[in-house]
Amino acid sequence: MSLLTVGSVAFDKLETPFGKTDKIIGGAATYITLAASYFTKENNLVGIVGGDFPMEMIKSLNDHGVDTEGLEVDEEGKTFFWWGRYHNDMNSRDTIETQLNVLDGYEPVIPDGYQNCDFLMLGNMVPAVQHATLKKFNKRPKFVILDTMNLWMDVAMDDLKAVISEIDCLTINDSEARQLSGEYSLRKAAKVILEMGPQTLIIKKGEHGALLFQGDKIFFCPALPLEDVFDPTGAGDTFAGGFVGYLAKTNDTSFDNMKRGLIYGSAMASFCVEKFGTERIQNLTQKEIDARVMEFVQLASFELS
Amino acid sequence: MSLLTVGSVAFDKLETPFGKTDKIIGGAATYITLAASYFTKENNLVGIVGGDFPMEMIKSLNDHGVDTEGLEVDEEGKTFFWWGRYHNDMNSRDTIETQLNVLDGYEPVIPDGYQNCDFLMLGNMVPAVQHATLKKFNKRPKFVILDTMNLWMDVAMDDLKAVISEIDCLTINDSEARQLSGEYSLRKAAKVILEMGPQTLIIKKGEHGALLFQGDKIFFCPALPLEDVFDPTGAGDTFAGGFVGYLAKTNDTSFDNMKRGLIYGSAMASFCVEKFGTERIQNLTQKEIDARVMEFVQLASFELS
Numbered sequence: 001m002s003l004l005t006v007g008s009v010a011f012d013k014l015e016t017p018f019g020k021t022d023k024i025i026g027g028a029a030t031y032i033t034l035a036a037s038y039f040t041k042e043n044n045l046v047g048i049v050g051g052d053f054p055m056e057m058i059k060s061l062n063d064h065g066v067d068t069e070g071l072e073v074d075e076e077g078k079t080f081f082w083w084g085r086y087h088n089d090m091n092s093r094d095t096i097e098t099q100l101n102v103l104d105g106y107e108p109v110i111p112d113g114y115q116n117c118d119f120l121m122l123g124n125m126v127p128a129v130q131h132a133t134l135k136k137f138n139k140r141p142k143f144v145i146l147d148t149m150n151l152w153m154d155v156a157m158d159d160l161k162a163v164i165s166e167i168d169c170l171t172i173n174d175s176e177a178r179q180l181s182g183e184y185s186l187r188k189a190a191k192v193i194l195e196m197g198p199q200t201l202i203i204k205k206g207e208h209g210a211l212l213f214q215g216d217k218i219f220f221c222p223a224l225p226l227e228d229v230f231d232p233t234g235a236g237d238t239f240a241g242g243f244v245g246y247l248a249k250t251n252d253t254s255f256d257n258m259k260r261g262l263i264y265g266s267a268m269a270s271f272c273v274e275k276f277g278t279e280r281i282q283n284l285t286q287k288e289i290d291a292r293v294m295e296f297v298q299l300a301s302f303e304l305s
Numbered sequence: 306m307s308l309l310t311v312g313s314v315a316f317d318k319l320e321t322p323f324g325k326t327d328k329i330i331g332g333a334a335t336y337i338t339l340a341a342s343y344f345t346k347e348n349n350l351v352g353i354v355g356g357d358f359p360m361e362m363i364k365s366l367n368d369h370g371v372d373t374e375g376l377e378v379d380e381e382g383k384t385f386f387w388w389g390r391y392h393n394d395m396n397s398r399d400t401i402e403t404q405l406n407v408l409d410g411y412e413p414v415i416p417d418g419y420q421n422c423d424f425l426m427l428g429n430m431v432p433a434v435q436h437a438t439l440k441k442f443n444k445r446p447k448f449v450i451l452d453t454m455n456l457w458m459d460v461a462m463d464d465l466k467a468v469i470s471e472i473d474c475l476t477i478n479d480s481e482a483r484q485l486s487g488e489y490s491l492r493k494a495a496k497v498i499l500e501m502g503p504q505t506l507i508i509k510k511g512e513h514g515a516l517l518f519q520g521d522k523i524f525f526c527p528a529l530p531l532e533d534v535f536d537p538t539g540a541g542d543t544f545a546g547g548f549v550g551y552l553a554k555t556n557d558t559s560f561d562n563m564k565r566g567l568i569y570g571s572a573m574a575s576f577c578v579e580k581f582g583t584e585r586i587q588n589l590t591q592k593e594i595d596a597r598v599m600e601f602v603q604l605a606s607f608e609l610s
Contacts, residue, residue, distance in 0.1 A: 089489070184394070187530045208513040211530060220527040220604045225492045225516060259607040293609070299525045300605055302564040304598070 002042035003248040004114050004141070005032045005241075006133050007123020008103060009047040009071065013083040014276060016090065016231050024277040025057050027080065028123030028147065031237035034281050035268045036121075036245030037064035038289060043245070044114050046070035046133075050077040050102045060282060070111050077102035090229050091206060108133045115139070119248045122146040122167070123237065127156050131163035143253050145169040145244055146198075147237070153179045165197035168253075171240050173204045186211060187218075200258065202243070204236050212262055214255050221262035222300050224270040224292070231276045235269040238281055242268030267292040307347035308553040309419050309446070310337045310546070311438050312428020313408060314352040314376065318388040319581060321395065321536050329582040330362050332385065333428030333452065336542035339586050340573045341426075341550030342369035343594060348550070349419050351375035351438075355382040355407045365587060375416050382407035395534050396511060413438045420444070424553040426545065427451040427472070432461050436468035448558050450474040450549055451503075452542070458484045470502035473558075476545050478509045491516060492523075505563065507548070509541050517567055519560050526567035527605050529575040529597070536581045540574040543586055547573030572597040 012026030029047045036043050044067045051073065058068055081099040086092070107129065120141035122130045130146060144167040152160045153176065160180075164170055170193065174186060180196075181189035186203055190213040193201050201213040207229070212219040242265035243258075250257055270292060274280045317331030334352045341348050349372040356378065363373055386404040391397070412434065425446035427435045435451060449472040457465045458481065465485075469475055475498065483489055486497035491508055495518040498506050506518040512534070517524040547570035548563075555562055572594060579585045 185530075185532050185534070187532045205513070208510070209525075209527075218530060218604055219607070220514075220530075221607075222514075222525040222527070225490075225523060225525075227490050227492045229490070256608070260609060263607060263609075297609065299523055300607070302524070302526075302568060302605070303561070304565060304568070304602065 001040070001118035001142075001248045001251045002044065002114075002116070003036055003040050003119045003121065003244060004044045004046065004070075004110075004117035005029045005036070005121040005123060006046040006108050006130075007032060007121070007125060008080055009045075009049050009053070010080040010082055012233060012277065013081070014231060014233055015085040016276075017086065017088050018230050019276070021276050023081070025054075026082065026234060026277060028237045030061070030278060031234035031272070031281070032121055032123055032241035032244070033061060033066045034064055034278055035238040035241030035265070035272075036248070037066055038268070038284060038286070039242070039245030039249040039264070041065050042248070043067065044070060044117065046108045046110060046114065048072040048074060048102045048106050050079040051075035053079045064282070070109070070114060072109065074102045084233070086232065090232055108136070110136045118142045118251070119244055120144045121240065121244045122163075124149050127152050127159040127163050131159065131166070134163065134166060143168050143247065145171065145240070147171045147240055148176070150176050150179055161196060164193075167198050169200040169202065170198045171202040171204060171236070173206065173236065177201075177203045190218075202262070204239060206232070206235070210239070210262060210266065212255075212258055214258070217255055219255070219259045219262070221259070221266050222296065223266055224295055224299060226270060226273065229273045232273050233277060235272045238272040239265040239269040241265070263293060263296050264289075267296060306345070306423035306447075306553045306556045307349065307419075307421070308341055308345050308424040308426065308549060309349045309351065309375075309415075309422035310334045310341070310426040310428060311351040311413050311435075312337060312426070312430060313385055314350075314354050314358070315385040315387055317538060317582060318386070319536060319538055320390040321581075322391065322393050323535050324581070326581050328386070330359075331387065331539060331582060333542045335366070335583060336539035336577070336586070337426055337428055337546035337549070338366060338371045339369055339583055340543040340546030340570075340577075341553070342371055343573070343589060343591070344547070344550030344554040344569070346370050347553070348372065349375060349422065351413045351415060351419065353377040353379060353407045353411050355384040356380040358384045369587070375414070375419060377414065379407045389538070391537065395537055413441070415441045423447045423556070424549055425449045426549045427468075428542065429454050432457050432464040432468050436464065436471070439468065439471060448473050448552065450476065450545070452476045452545055453481070455481050455484055466501060469498075472503050474505040474507065475503045476507040476509060476541070478511065478541065482506075482508045495523075507567070509544065511537070511540070515544070515567060515571065517560075517563055519563070522560055524560070524564045524567070526564070526571050527601065528571055529600055529604060531575060531578065534578045537578050538582060540577045543577040544570040544574040546570070568598060568601050569594075572601060
């Protein structure tokens with residue numbers, strides 16, 4: 001089935017204990033669509049870049065089967081830019097600089113050809129823009145998944161709750177789940193958040209895996225312990241992209257299939273962190289993905305007798 | 306098969322965001338033997354308490370099938386005492402006071418009847434004492450598992466490495482694994498530690514579960530997300546006690562059986578934190594344990610197709 005991702009396409013400048021980059025390609029929608037490209041061939045992107053964005057990157061997305069008809073190019077503007085520095089533990093980071101550029105005041109436009117998308121992934125953006133985007137569909141997509149961040153809980157909580165009330169699935173990290181719910185226990189936090197509207201909640205815990213909540217059901221998806229984590233940028237988006245790409249491929253939103261989706265998403269994220277930026281997830285083979293997923297089976301499987 | 310636990314029996318005074326206790330019963334060997342009592346009936350304890358230790362607690366251990374012939378009572382001395390205060394996140398704590406008391410200079414004595422134990426659990430103690438204890442067996446126990454802590458890495462690293470080189474299985478937490486190995490990545494840390502001697506390494510990650518390493522094999526055992534964590538004291542020891550108790554019950558130290566042991570250990574730990582001190586793990590039914598283990602099956606199971 002078709003997937004549409006609406007989100008940022010960006011330049012990132014990254015500093016980790018292992019090295020630094022100049023401006024490289026980043027952005028939530030970039031990671032999401034690249035990860036999803038290994039699962040679904042109907043993979044559409046809505047976003048905006050400036051005239052400074054390299055054509056060869058758009059071509060690379062197209063080569064991965066990503067349809068970029070919805071990627072606006074504002075020739076006069078500059079692409080959204082984020083500069084971040086990771087601490088030694090790689091679990092925390094400082095933002096050195098953010099330039100909204102063309103994202104400032106951006107209103108996503110949904111091309112007619114995307115109106116009938118089945119799966120809609122709203123990448124992290126201003127909640128009011130996510131909400132306005134959702135209202136632009138003549139027919140509500142079958143499954144709407146939304147990602148957000150702590151910043152919007154600080155400055156736009158009401159807008160965020162408004163859009164959350166209309167989606168099917170929310171993905172946030174553990175500290176965001178605590179902030180959104182006011183509960184420290186993730187199990188209690190999940191109850192509070194599920195009452196806000198979405199039927200499904202995914203709490204991302206980075207190197208500690210992820211939790212899937214739906215009604216009274218819980219599934220824990222491990223993260224693969226890695227020898228080296230080179231750059232965590234985009235891992236959460238890659239995880240979400242693998243997840244929603246798998247759901248779109250299989251056209252199955254049952255709890256059991258979501259479990260599989262999370263395993264595929266976690267496998268994709270484990271590749272993402274092996275190199276800077278999108279480098280690793282631009283160059284994967286199906287064989288590598290299958291082998292990595294088998295590592296998850298080995299990692300998590302047990303039999304009681 | 307028979308299990309012998311050598312470790313501290315103590316008084317703890319605890320402060321958590323949920324309340325405070327006066328002096329209550331604690332100590333590694335207390336938690337380990339209580340947890341193991343639900344699995345094995347040959348459950349022997351070597352340790353020391355002072356004349357201030359309540360007889361009814363020894364009776365309670367005996368009622369759980371724990372053989373306390375090896376529990377020395379120093380009528381003139383006072384029982385080891387630890388006073389700790391947990392922070393709001395329950396993941397970190399401050400030690401307010403430690404009184405070694407009868408543990409100061411204590412040398413464990415192994416009763417003749419314990420000489421042929423199959424499984425030996427060396428609870429967290431001075432590494433030189435753990436090492437001396439291991440040398441007191443005429444015949445090396447079939448399986449030796451050792452727990453330790455960061456303090457000994459700070460003040461007695463050589464002694465610690467000496468005893469680690471002679472054991473089968475080491476249990477430590479994630480920050481201790483990093484300190485012991487000098488590696489941040491737990492996968493790299495595990496390689497370094499396995500080269501120190503033990504064939505098996507268990508890295509405890511608290512609310513984030515535990516990792517089992519053996520050769521190139523890795524298993525991830527989740528922790529159950531709980532609505533309330535009331536008091537984390539003893540959770541690591543309870544986890545180890547459930548694990549080694551299960552191994553002793555089944556007399557099977559294969560990797561697959563260790564996986565099962567970890568699930569049982571994690572289930573026991575999930576009970577432990579529900580109440581202060583040993584209260585919860587003193588009052589469990591087999592039915593409760595079986596139901597809890599089934600929650601782990603639900604939590605962790607997935608099928609690829």
